[in-house]
Amino acid sequence: MNHFPATRDAALARVAALDPEAYARSRNALDGAVSGLSPYLTHGIVSAAEVLAALAARHPLTHQHQFVYELAWRAYFRHVWGARGDAILQSLHAGPMPETAYQRVLPEDIGQGRSGVPVIDQAVRALYATGHLHNHARMWLASYLVHVRHVHWRTGADWMIAHLLDGDLGSNHLSWQWVAGTGSSKPYLFNADNVARYAPAPWHSFGSVIDTSYVALMRLAQGERPPAPAPSHDGVDPPSLLSAPPAGLATAPSAQALPGLAVPP
Numbered sequence: 001m002n003h004f005p006a007t008r009d010a011a012l013a014r015v016a017a018l019d020p021e022a023y024a025r026s027r028n029a030l031d032g033a034v035s036g037l038s039p040y041l042t043h044g045i046v047s048a049a050e051v052l053a054a055l056a057a058r059h060p061l062t063h064q065h066q067f068v069y070e071l072a073w074r075a076y077f078r079h080v081w082g083a084r085g086d087a088i089l090q091s092l093h094a095g096p097m098p099e100t101a102y103q104r105v106l107p108e109d110i111g112q113g114r115s116g117v118p119v120i121d122q123a124v125r126a127l128y129a130t131g132h133l134h135n136h137a138r139m140w141l142a143s144y145l146v147h148v149r150h151v152h153w154r155t156g157a158d159w160m161i162a163h164l165l166d167g168d169l170g171s172n173h174l175s176w177q178w179v180a181g182t183g184s185s186k187p188y189l190f191n192a193d194n195v196a197r198y199a200p201a202p203w204h205s206f207g208s209v210i211d212t213s214y215v216a217l218m219r220l221a222q223g224e225r226p227p228a229p230a231p232s233h234d235g236v237d238p239p240s241l242l243s244a245p246p247a248g249l250a251t252a253p254s255a256q257a258l259p260g261l262a263v264p265p
């Protein structure tokens, strides 16, 4: 099922459906009233200015509103990317462990969504199935990979962006650095209680490696040897990554309808 039809109408429908007050109350929850606009913003189908103008016409919206604040993160990451260029592909400063202490290969059990930690496996499967993830799920996945499994943030960032419909080097790689603590003042850590607060039951991870205190998680992030993973057997195959448009896309009716777009025979 395509959750994000690549049309401007689909983008405008999401703008029309957005309730800024419900957003501010619930955006941290996986079933919260988030916009799902990121693929459309990344690919320029709507602009942030246009979204804000449409919302401001319906709701009182100050620059301190949570939705404006989140959009500003996107703009901020773009500015940092513009100012620092390819330097954002390297750690901006030291993190909790030396660079060489992190492994540079994605563990197979994570790539196949069978780590045995429900929140991680649910997130990987949702990423593969939809090309999208809620912000909290991205944070959990990144934090687990870097701080519990000691995988370098760059390895995780390169893997995740390849599967995202909203993949944006600024937002993605700088968010990974924010989680890793190489682009922020401290590593982002989370535990099973945090997951239970914001995610539905199948994601709950009591009894797993993340069912522990923040003090214990910080020790792991700083280099304590992590417990051996306990992967399950029922993994999923990662979807193939395309280096060219899928067959048939060029002749799709929506492509033909675009004025000025030359459609090859």
Ligand SMILES: Cc1cc2nc3c(=O)[nH]c(=O)nc-3n(C[C@H](O)[C@H](O)[C@H](O)COP(=O)(O)OP(=O)(O)OC[C@H]3O[C@@H](n4cnc5c(N)ncnc54)[C@H](O)[C@@H]3O)c2cc1C
Binding pocket: 027, 034, 035, 036, 037, 038, 039, 041, 042, 070, 071, 072, 073, 074, 075, 077, 133, 134, 135, 136, 138, 139, 142, 161, 164, 166, 167, 168, 169, 171, 172, 173, 175, 176, 179
């Ligand atoms: C590890 C990690 C990787 C990420 N990679 C990307 C990426 O490649 N592309 C991308 O667009 N966003 C990325 N984000 C930011 C954020 O997760 C997504 O923008 C958001 O989940 C998209 O869903 P939404 O449109 O429903 O967001 P909403 O909550 O509805 O937010 C509205 C818009 O604000 C912007 N926004 C919201 N939260 C953030 C944030 N934390 N940082 C930057 N912009 C934000 C997005 O443009 C989003 O569409 C990443 C975050 C993390 C933690």
